[in-house]
Amino acid sequence: MPTNVLELSVLLWLGAFGAGIVGALTGLGGGVVIVPMLTLLFRVDMRYAIGMALVSVIATSSGAAAAYVREGYSNVRVGMFLEVATTSGALAGAFLAGLIPTSMLAVVFGLFLLYSAYVTMRARQDTGQLLPPDPIATRLGMNSTYPTPQGREPYHPQRVSLTWGLMAVAGLLSGLLGIGSGALKVLALDRVMRLPFKVSTTTSNFMIGVTAAASAGIYLHRGYIDPGLAMRVMLGVLAGAVVGSRLLAAAKAGALMVLLAVVIVALAVEMVVHGLAGWI
Amino acid sequence: MPGRPWTDEQVERLLGRVLQVGVVLAAVVLVGGVVFLLGHAMQAYDYHVFRGESVDLRTLEGIVQGASGLDGRDVIQLGVVLLLATPIARVALSAFAFARQRDVTYVVVTSLVLLLLLASLLAG
Numbered sequence: 438m439p440t441n442v443l444e445l446s447v448l449l450w451l452g453a454f455g456a457g458i459v460g461a462l463t464g465l466g467g468g469v470v471i472v473p474m475l476t477l478l479f480r481v482d483m484r485y486a487i488g489m490a491l492v493s494v495i496a497t498s499s500g501a502a503a504a505y506v507r508e509g510y511s512n513v514r515v516g517m518f519l520e521v522a523t524t525s526g527a528l529a530g531a532f533l534a535g536l537i538p539t540s541m542l543a544v545v546f547g548l549f550l551l552y553s554a555y556v557t558m559r560a561r562q563d564t565g566q567l568l569p570p571d572p573i574a575t576r577l578g579m580n581s582t583y584p585t586p587q588g589r590e591p592y593h594p595q596r597v598s599l600t601w602g603l604m605a606v607a608g609l610l611s612g613l614l615g616i617g618s619g620a621l622k623v624l625a626l627d628r629v630m631r632l633p634f635k636v637s638t639t640t641s642n643f644m645i646g647v648t649a650a651a652s653a654g655i656y657l658h659r660g661y662i663d664p665g666l667a668m669r670v671m672l673g674v675l676a677g678a679v680v681g682s683r684l685l686a687a688a689k690a691g692a693l694m695v696l697l698a699v700v701i702v703a704l705a706v707e708m709v710v711h712g713l714a715g716w717i
Numbered sequence: 718m719p720g721r722p723w724t725d726e727q728v729e730r731l732l733g734r735v736l737q738v739g740v741v742l743a744a745v746v747l748v749g750g751v752v753f754l755l756g757h758a759m760q761a762y763d764y765h766v767f768r769g770e771s772v773d774l775r776t777l778e779g780i781v782q783g784a785s786g787l788d789g790r791d792v793i794q795l796g797v798v799l800l801l802a803t804p805i806a807r808v809a810l811s812a813f814a815f816a817r818q819r820d821v822t823y824v825v826v827t828s829l830v831l832l833l834l835l836a837s838l839l840a841g
Contacts, residue, residue, distance in 0.1 A: 475764075482767035492797060499736045499803040509726060517811060517827050524833040531837070577822065581725075646804035647830065653801040654838035658776070660769030664793035668751050671797060675744055 449479070449669040453493065457677020460497035462685055464638030465619035466645045467493035467674045469553065472546060477707055481666070483542060487534075488661030491649050493674040494619075498646025500678030510639040512632070514579050515594055520644060522601045523608035523622075524651040530612020531652035535659065542613070543712030549610060550705030553620035554698040568631060573597040583636050595631045603629060611645075612652040619645045728814040732807055739803035747796030754789030805834050 452474045453467070460467035468490035475486040505511060534542070567590075570580055574594040582589040594600075607621040619641050626637035656662060773779035774794050783791025812827040 479764070481764040484767045485764050492800065495801055495804060496740075499740045499800070499807075502733055502736045502807075509729065511729070513725060513729065513732075513811060514823060517808075517823060517830060520808075520830045521826060521833070524830055524837075528833060528837050578820070643807075647808060647834070650801055650804040651834055651837045657798070657801070660771075660775050662774075662794070662797060663764065663770060664750070664774060664790045664797065666764060667797045668747060668754075668793045671747060671800060672744060675740060 445479070446669050449666075450673040452478070453670045453673025454677040454680075456493055457497055457500065457674035457679075458681035458684070459677075460493070460619075460674070461501040461642070461678040461681030463619070464623050464641045464645075465553065466642075466649070467497040467678070468649075469550060469620075471670065471674075473550075473707065475666075476543070477711065484659075484661045485663050485666060487542075488656050488663065489666050489670045491653050491656055492662065492667055492671055494649040495646050495653065496671055496674040497678045497681075498642055498649070500675045501642055501682035502646070505639040505642060505682060508584060508639075510583055510635050511643050512579065512581050512594075512636055512640050513643075514577065514581075515626070515630070515632070516640045516643045516647075518577060518579070518597075519601060519604045520647050522604035523611070523644060523648040526605040526608020526610075527612035527648050527651040528608075528655075530609040531655040532612075533609075534613050537613070540712045544709050545613070547705045547707075547709035547712060549618075549620075551702065551709075554702045554705065556620050556624045567591060568593050568595060571595050571597065581636075583633050590633075592633055592636065596629050600625050600630045608648055608651070611648050618648070723814055723817045728811070728818075731814070732810055735806055735810055736803055739799065739806055743796045743800035743803070745796075746799055747793050750784075750789050750792030750794075750796055752789075753787050753792055805831070805838075808834060 453471065456467040456470035456474065459465075459470055471493045472483075472486045472490045475481040475489060476483055481489075537545075570593040574580060574597050577597065579594045579597070580591065582591045603621065603625040607618040607625065610621065611618040622641040622644055623637050626632045626640055627634060630637075632640065653662075769775075773783045773788075773791060777798065780791050780794045780798060784795040808827060808831050812824060812831055815823040815827055
């Protein structure tokens, strides 16, 4: 455990840098790494940790976006339409968070991490088949194309209403826990809406930033965002997100997902145990 | 296409540029704050107990006021707030872009998201 200011700064920066890389590579945001790292490793109060998770999710989202935008993957219409659900849910969740004890929050967060790992392990393989257009998605102008080695291929988003409902739940979780809930977003976009995988992760990357921003104001007013922690976390996450977004093309997705799932399971178990024991 | 001066690709590229500028600006302001802070004694390491931030670090007015007085912690907090504002800037610009595309449905959708975001910033 770090004892002096310089040691703390260097360790926090390195951890945040790693969180930025992992968050950008997976489309999950930096929060999944930042919260356990701060609470378990640095013994930071859960509320300060949640404030930093918000900062790092937005840093990952905005920091990685430039690279993903250049590639032309993310679907602005799908993202924006679903953001109505996630921002509403996030507002409700942020108000509820003040009423729930932090140890219970840690348990909820741990269980959510386990679920994220499960989802990550079961990532669907792209069949590459073009599904028939969905009437609602067509009316909302969501049908689009994405780049492949063979040029831009069309795709048709499915089951808009169900996806919208799942996004409201994702928003509630993210307001409650101060995370972008990228795992739930990627799941809904990939499994329910049946978007191509890279469209799902990049659209999720856009959405987690907006969802987090919806609860950021509330956490700022509550005093959860500490400049002393922020100055050590924000720059590290930003640098990591830029590096991660550049690495994405070369990285083997399958191996990355397995590694991430293992890390997340380990952290999730610790969070639940510490939360139940009342150490946080 | 007539009446549609901006393509989706152009909009996305512009949005990406805005985000880049916002992120760099936020980082520069934050580093500035750290520089101002270096002249003073560094705060002791104790985040185990939650005390909440003082009023000047919790409200926009307080942060801007402190930052204009070159208080290191307030300048850092201003950098954080600038970063937190980048997704909001992205949504605001999207609303403008959809208006340029004469896409009424998405002007309404995007404005609704923007309203929810602003409601959260002003509430709390």
